Amino acid sequence: MKNFIKNTLINHLLFENHSNNKFVFSKSPNGELITLYSNDQMVGDIELGYLGDTMEILQLDILSKFRGKGFAKLLMDRAIKHANKKRLSNIILEPEPMDINGIDKAGLYNFYSKFGFIDTNDGNMNLKLK
Numbered sequence: 361m362k363n364f365i366k367n368t369l370i371n372h373l374l375f376e377n378h379s380n381n382k383f384v385f386s387k388s389p390n391g392e393l394i395t396l397y398s399n400d401q402m403v404g405d406i407e408l409g410y411l412g413d414t415m416e417i418l419q420l421d422i423l424s425k426f427r428g429k430g431f432a433k434l435l436m437d438r439a440i441k442h443a444n445k446k447r448l449s450n451i452i453l454e455p456e457p458m459d460i461n462g463i464d465k466a467g468l469y470n471f472y473s474k475f476g477f478i479d480t481n482d483g484n485m486n487l488k489l490k
Contacts, residue, residue: 383438390418394442396435398426406435408442415443417453436475444489451487453477 404422455468
C-alpha cells in the first residue's frame, strides 16, 4: 500500500510539474532533434537517426539542474511515440553515461529496460515496435 501511495504521488507531481511542456522538432545533421522546454526553459533534447525502418537514439541529454525530475522519461516517451507514428519497426540505442555526473551504465540499462528495450549482448539495446 505504501508503494502505491508513493507511486501515485510521484505520478501526480510529475503530471503537475510537466503540464507546461513543449516539444520542438527540428532537423539535425544526423536526422532529427526533439527539444523539450518546460515553462519556456530548455530542459534537454534527444537526437534521432534513421536506418531504413529503424530509429536510432543517438543522444539523450537533460541539463544537470533538471535531472531526476522525469524529463528524460518524457523525451523517451515522445521519441517512441514518434517512431510508432512513422510506422518504424525498431528503435536501437547504445547506453552511454551522460558525463561524470550522469547515470552509470547499469543505471542506463535499467532506465531503458523500463521502456521495453532489451540488451542485445553487443553493447546496444533494441525495442521492437511491431
